[in-house]
Amino acid sequence: MSRKPRDKRMRIDEVVGTLESGMTVGIGGWGPRRKPMALVRALYRSDLTDLTVVSWGGADVGLLARAGKIRKLVYAFVSLDSIPLEPNFQRARQSKSIAEIVELDEGMFQTGLRAAAHRLPFLPMRAGLGSDVLVNNPWIKTVTSPYDDREELVAVPSLELDVAFVHLNRADEHGNASYLGPDPYFDDLFCMAAKRAYVSVEQVTDTAGLTVDSPVQRLLLSRMMVEGVVETPNGAHFTTCTPDYERDEKFQKAYAAAAGGSDDDWQAFHDRFLAGDEASYQAAVRAFHEEQA
Amino acid sequence: MSVSTPSTSSGTDATVTRADVCAAAIADAFKDDGEIFASPMGLLPMLGVRLAKLTSNPDLVISDGESLFLAGVPPLFAKGDVVEGWIPFRKVFDVVAYGKRHVMMGATQVDRDGNQNISAIGDFAQPKRQLLGSRGAPGNTVNNRTSYWVPRHSPRVFVEQVDVVSGVGPRRAKAAGAAAARYNDIHRIVSNLGVFDVGGPDDTVRLLSVHPGVSVDDVVTQTGFELVVPDDVPTSREPTTEELILIREMLDPKGLRFKEVPSD
16 A cells, blocks of 8 residues: 555547547646647647637647637637737638637736636726727626725636646646646646646656756646646647747648648648647657757 | 947937937826836837936936846947846845836737737637737736837737727726726837827827828838828927937947848
């Protein structure tokens, strides 16, 4: 009988195997930064459908939209940064292929996650008042302050998630995880807003290793928030995973060109990079760079 | 990398460019802000804010555009400045709500009421062109001072009515109630042709100055709504010699600003 907390290590396909069509999936990171891309790629090639995707969007949203996985999308922006507009997302919006669109203000998005993490139906804030966020989402209501000011504020609805996917730099087998880059983004909130959270990491280490060369404040996730841990080196590719690696701009350019090109262009990109499993993706990326060199 | 070759000697021997005038106008938008977080989106706003910090408002709090508050004023996109604080995205939202912030954002469309759109062109349900999404514009405009930067002034940008209201102008804020109007503060719109505010009748967009070499008629022609034009419209000021040296030799020696505002 082990006296240690349980070992939560899983394979990518085991994680995706726990999902069902129609679920609400929150994807951590920010735009083209520290996205759990290995897990997203596994979603892309799965037979899941009708997903609600909640994301500070980057290529995660673009890929899943292109694969027709998204029934409902909740976002405040979708961008690749060095390439401002995400071609697969644009294509999906301009062809109306996503049935339900919820475009929020960024602060509302965070507040919705926080409401879910706090198990509240909503939290009040100013953002959204007067803007078309409330016009385009008429189901979002306002609430009047019960105090003397009587201010009418937005009642930001909680963004409850069935599942959260996040990618960090290090974790132990129990799900304690640290980020080593400059920004935690909102990955802890995603995990707390979800019924089950899965963290992929560059490296699984023993628990002592998590703080041997980095301050304890970098431990963003506690194992009590985490259902499964996946070791996926280069698993955030082609987004950043500072300091392990920066964004792969060359690859991102190739992705955007294929996404914004003809159907044949995309098919060729798909066949080369996305048709196989994660190992074959990583091998194809290595070959891509050898060609470029 | 360099598009144009700015002076590398004294800064006074070369002609003042439109980009330099824009940088000074942006800097002026931040000069009376005191000790707040100046949040520029895009290249010219970043240049203007850093110029303001080196001249009119040394109290400004600036960041690397990512997650660090910078103690010094490094050149555009330089790394390795002294860090004076941590401002990851989650803390940006706290500062927005706290209010000690002035953001200068881009605008794909601006209308006569000072509403801004960065979300989509056309019908929101099926846009002709999907843009970024509303990002933080709805929250910025009801929480902290907000300005806009438009590098290519045209009737396609300055429209009668924006297709999607991302940033909220004063009229819409007032209509939405006290909670929306209390901190709504659309301060300046700076374009490559001139400087504007929302001080016209019923809080509409008003011309404050035209850049050197630009006529009032040029601005009116390039604006898709009836612009409020005062009787006397001054010319935007030229940067001082000190400012020109700071821009050319310290902040933007590679002339990155000319990518956004080309020299004539």
